[in-house]
Amino acid sequence: MSLMDEMNKRKGRIEKEISEVFDHNRSHPMWENMAYYPEAGGKRLRPFLTMITTGAFGEEESRAIPYAVAIELVHNFTLVHDDIMDKDERRRGKKTLYKKIGDARAINAGDGLFALAFKKLAETDVDEKDLRVLLDELSTSIVRVAEGQEEDLSFQGTYDITEDEFIDMIEKKTGYLFRAATRGGAMIGGADEASIKAVGEYARKMGIAFQIQDDYLDLIGDEELIGKDVGSDIGEGKKTLMVIKSLSELPHENKERLIEILEKESNTTEEVREAVDLFEKAGAVEYSKDLAEKYAREAKEHLEILSDGEYKKMLEELIEFMISRNR
Amino acid sequence: MSLMDEMNKRKGRIEKEISEVFDHNRSHPMWENMAYYPEAGGKRLRPFLTMITTGAFGEEESRAIPYAVAIELVHNFTLVHDDIMDKDERRRGKKTLYKKIGDARAINAGDGLFALAFKKLAETDVDEKDLRVLLDELSTSIVRVAEGQEEDLSFQGTYDITEDEFIDMIEKKTGYLFRAATRGGAMIGGADEASIKAVGEYARKMGIAFQIQDDYLDLIGDEELIGKDVGSDIGEGKKTLMVIKSLSELPHENKERLIEILEKESNTTEEVREAVDLFEKAGAVEYSKDLAEKYAREAKEHLEILSDGEYKKMLEELIEFMISRNR
Incomplete structure (x- = not known):
């Protein structure tokens, strides 16, 4: 079975569980x-991670479901609040929730x-x-x-952001929930301390790679597939790794122009194109891609502790999927 | 020791714990x-409730502290978000958090x-x-x-609210966390099912009485003590029990006038006075006070299951305190 088939199989299971929660x-x-x-x-990446990590340690994946659903609900709660905080208008091809029902209700x-999510956690079938x-x-x-989100918010008012600060922010915003997904899955699977740590590091680094890739996809992705406008990050003046790298590499004049484009309320297609050209000139697109691949490679190394088999293969393939995906 | 002394003793303990969490x-x-x-x-009513409920069943109160702190943190999280949703500008005599740091950060x-709060919960010293x-x-x-808050938000667009709908809303918004405070305290104290249920009902009903009283205090309270302007609910057009009762009792002309005052962006002192007179005319102030007392009485009856002693006395006195307090 291909990775995509394996993912879809679990996705169906998780979505059934989610529907049942809400139908009641x-x-x-x-x-x-x-x-x-x-x-x-x-x-449904996070619940997939939880389920196959549980499976990787020889336990029935179904035992991981309440925790996997909890992780997915946490992820969705962060999306709801982040969209309000970041004033994003579209998500998964639809209006964001706060745009639909207002800030207060969202x-x-x-x-x-x-x-x-925590109510679901209480249902997890594990030793007390x-x-x-x-x-x-x-x-x-x-x-x-939440710390990562605070750091992200603090980036809004400045261009004085180092690469380390940026990586620290995405590690917290994305890496830690990925980490909790696999560490929890491993615990439910009865893994030992060293293995729990290893799959946690795998997921943390994969989360960082995933987030760098996400910003990259905003530029090169297919609008239909990513569910938002290509280049929307530029329109919103988002401080991606490409922006940070470009600002540190470009000559003064280019730097000023890039900031000018990012600061504008809305951008023409030409301006978006111009910003992308500046990223290219600074080598920032390539740099981002390379850094995502570096984190992905390091993530993969943490899997060495696992015994060979279908689960290890899935975890490895997932990394490839992450950095080659187009959505 | 007076109830106030007992409360202050635990308040000091809880505040020390809270400071330590944040100092780190x-x-x-x-x-x-x-x-x-x-x-x-x-x-610090909720942690006080937890601690003395644990004590009431013969267990060391200190065992209840992590759970009591968790409950207090949950309460504070709801205040932070409610102030944004309700656009309240002052809290405990200071600017509300979102007024200070903006919606996103708040x-x-x-x-x-x-x-x-849930991290603190994990520290609770109980059987797994x-x-x-x-x-x-x-x-x-x-x-x-959160359901109660949604109901409260839905009241904003209408005057067609029944007393039952109002009570259901405050039961959820206030009663359920009070209930969790005592039920948790009783569980930590090793209470049996019937006792856990009884103290839960005690707290739920006390929560309802507390909330009705809170709205009443907005009219008759001391500004210094309640930390906000007297009559601010009228200025904000809040749908309190007094409003709902007045609208169902007053003749058409008075009703129209009351709605007119409530709808205004801001009110003069005369208008606030006029609204209060209309509440009085409808018998709504007296009605609110009576209903709070009815819930308080019922709450007290649930304590019969407890054995006599200092803890039962505190729980009883707490009800008196709730409905006679001026802050």
Whole structure:
């Protein structure tokens, strides 16, 4: 079975679980709002990671489902709130939730998803001792995600951002929830400490690669597939690694011009093209791609601790998928 | 020792714990934002409830502290987000958090507090089996709080609200977290099912009484003590029980006038006075006070299951305090 087939198989399972959660409660208007993102699709990467990590240690994947659903709900809650904070207007090809129902209800629906995730966590079929560890793992990772979001917000007012600061931010915003997905999966699978650590590092680094790739896809992706306008990050003046790298590499005049384009309320197609040319001139597109690949390579090395087999193969292929995907 | 002394004793303990949590992490700007409400004081009613419920079943109160802190952090997270949703400008005599740092950072700081509460929960010194129950209890209560907030938001666009709908809303927004505070405290204290249920009902009904009283205090309270302007609910057009009752009791002309005052962007002192007169004419102020007392009485009846002693006395006195307080 191809990786895509393996992913789709678990995706179906997770989506069935998610639907059931919301179907029980849909009569209350908040639940309709809560269901908007989780039911709008998505790659379900995080629950996939949890399930196959559990499987990799010889345990039934189905035992991982409540935790996997919890992770996916946490991910969706962060999307709901992030869209408000970042003023993003489209998500997965649809209006963002706050654009549809207003800030107040969207904040609240996000809170509902957050709480629901922990309610789901309580259903996890693990030794009671492990439940405490999972609770600490998941809550700590969300604290890190929020720290990363704060750092991201602080980037909005400045161009004085180092590459290290940027990587630290995406590590927190993306890496830590990926990490919690695999560490939790490994714990449910009964893995030993060293293995839990290894798959956690694998996922953390893959998360960083994933996020760098995400910004890169905004430039080269297919609008239909990525569900938003190509170059929208430039229009929004987002401080991606490509921006940070370009600003540190370009001569003064180019740098000023790039900032000018990023600062504009909206950009023409020509301006977006011009910004991309400046990224290219600075070698920042290539640099981003290389750095994503470096993190992906390092991620893969952490898998050496696992015994060979279909699960290890999936985890390895997932890295390839991450950095070669077009959506 | 008077109830106030007993409350202050635990308040000091809880505030010390809260400070320690934030002192460890204050170097990150998000943590400074997260600490703003928890360190701004407050009555610490919910952690007090948890601690004395644990004590009431013969267990050391100190065992309840992590859970009590978790409940207080949850309460503070709801305040941070509610202030954004309700556009409130002052809280505990200071600017609300979002007024100070903007919506985005305040949403995020609220999320950080939410996650931190569950991290604190993981520290609770209980049997691992009980931890699962506490996790379910706390997360479910937050789902209810969010449902209540959604209902409250839906009231903003209408005057067609029944008393039952209003009570259902405040039960969820306030009653359920009070309920989780005592149920958790009782579980930590090793109480049996019937006792857990009884103290839960006690707290749920007290929460309803507390909220009705809160709206009443907005009219008759001391500005210095309540930390906001007297009559501010009228200025904001808040749909309190007094408003709902007045609209159902007053003749058409008075009703139209009351709505006119509530709809205005801001009110003069005369208009606030006029609204209060209309509440009085409808018997709504007296009605609110009576209903709060009815819930308080019912709450007290649930305490019959407890054995006599200092803890039962505190829980009883707490009800008196709730409905006779001026802040």
